[in-house]
Amino acid sequence: MKQDIKKRLAFLIVSIGMTIPLVIQPLSTQAADNLDLNADSAILVDAETGKVLYAKDPDVALPPASMTKMMTEYLVLEAIDSGEISWDTTTEISDYPYGISANPLFSGVGLRQNHEYTVEELYNAMAVFSDNATTIALAELIAGSETEFVTLMNEKAEELGLPEYEFVNSTGLDNASLGDDRPEGTEPDGTNLLSARSSALLAYHLVNNYPEALKISSQTEVEFGDDTLINLNWMLDHDATFLEQFHFEGMDGLKTGNTELAGYTFTGTAERNNNRLVSVVMKTDSEEERFNETEELLEYGFEEFESQELFPAGYQLEDEQIAVAQGKEDVIDVSTAEAFTVPVKSGEEELYSVSYTINEENLNEEGELAAPIEAGDTVGIAELVYDGEADYGYIFEDRSDTVDLVANEDVEKKNWFMLTLGAIGDFFSNIFTTVVDWVKGLF
Missing domain, CATH: 2.60.410.10 (D-Ala-D-Ala carboxypeptidase, C-terminal domain)
Structure with missing residues (x-):
């Protein structure tokens, strides 16, 4: 029987709220050469110019976990923009995403079969609550199967110029978690791979080509049927008191991620004074740490850099x-x-x-x-x-x-007469120079 999402989330918030004060450390702004981020890989990018402001091992391909869903979001928004689908397009849930949603290990939103869901409902659950089953349902809607959708993901990655990537599914789960339902042609133990640079570049294209993505990712909660889904990005301006310490001014996206293999990852973006930055931290040790490291990166960017007309x-x-x-x-x-x-x-x-x-x-x-x-x-x-x-x-x-x-x-250009005079002058000048050189050679 489906558990009530509000109750589960309330329990989660209370549980986390009881433990967070033990691990939170005050942040301080540091110069880039003194930044000691607790992340295996990180990058900070100016979202207007693409200038990299800071990088730590940014080209190492690592499991991105649910940051994978940024590519799914991009392809959904592209399909909407092209008129292939609309926010009001409806779809039913096949056995594959239904089984994922019913699996308590994936904390799904409890999708029902024989029920029509709109693209908007499914996208909100994916972008805000990082739901896996709704992500698969969107992949199937666009490409017919997740297998075909993965092909689209890799093709789009190449088109966007992502330097390090491999997509094996639409969600960011490890293929081992999907069992026989994994996309055809992918390895049983396969996992998606992105570098911090690739994640930031994907986010750069997403927010610049489809800024409406930020209107959705900035929502602290969305309604899904009879339930309320809470945004997993703690750096938004949540009402929950214990999350106030994570709130970052200007934060409006973008995507969290977590698996045992990936650790805790986060692609964040914030805007202050018409200046937008994109940050990525990969393989941190906890939910709290990924937001702490993101705050340190973004504070460094906003406080130390200013867009200037130099020349x-x-x-x-x-x-x-x-x-x-x-x-x-x-x-x-x-x-x-x-x-x-x-x-x-x-x-x-x-x-x-x-x-x-x-x-x-x-x-x-x-x-x-x-x-x-x-x-x-x-x-x-x-x-x-x-x-x-x-x-x-x-x-x-x-x-x-x-x-x-x-x-x-x-x-x-000089007219023919002046060019002719110039040529004559050059001719006699060359003769004179030759004669002078000859005379000098006699002595």
Whole structure:
């Protein structure tokens, strides 16, 4: 007989509330080089630019547990966006998710068969309560089976550029827990794998491409039938008194996870002053610890970094002009087409400079630009150079701090007469130089 979810959650909250004061430690903001996170892997990313602000072994592939569901969320939202399904689309529950929901080991929401559930109901239970059975039901709705859905997951991971990943099911459970119901073609003891970088990149795409995901993940509770489901993200502004110590200003997502193999994981995101950060901690030792480490990461990001325009559009290096061949002007000024705006750590503003690189295809053998040139023509790239100690780069493999380098003005090509005079002058100049060299050779 299905247990009442409110009662089970109340018991859970009381039990946890009795033990938490014994393990909670006060947090203090630390510099990145002093951060000593109790997580096997972690990363902190600026959600607008993709700039990595901190990383600890971010490329180690580890079991993500229910953080896997971020990919399921992405594919559901993509299907809604394409019109394949809608929030009001209904589906019945097959034997597979029904059996998962009825299994007390998975603390399911008690799905019923011969009952129509909307996509919105199932998604809420998945995103807020991390329910496994509703996740499988959504996978079956979109792809026909979880087996086919796993194929979509891996294809989407490649499309999004996730560097380290392997999806073997839609939920993040270990395949051993699924028994014979595991997706076809996957190993009996298989498990999903993601690196912290891949988890952060998936979250980056999720919140930027489908910001509505945050409206759901930020809910502290949702109604499911006659029950109330409590969000497992303790860093939201819950009403429960014992959770106040975990509340983090600006927190609105994203996904917790826990299995025996994965430990306690969390992909979090928060926004303050129109600045959004994404954090990932993997393989921590407890529910409390994953939120403590996340708070330390996010506080570091918000307190130590500020998005700044270091060099404006139109910036040009002093005394930096490019020689022009066959032009009415011998040189041309060049400047940046866009501003360099990046998250900058406090006190490091002076550690940035700009360097130029002219496109080789635009240069002749003497290293000159060939006229004619029009103002605004791209002639090369300008790169932001950081001379500090810790540069973690970007979450994208091919991203760097570069903008187009453009010509500031028109330079017309000399007319045929002036070019002819120039050629004649060069001819006699070369003869004169040859004669001089010959005479010098006599002595």
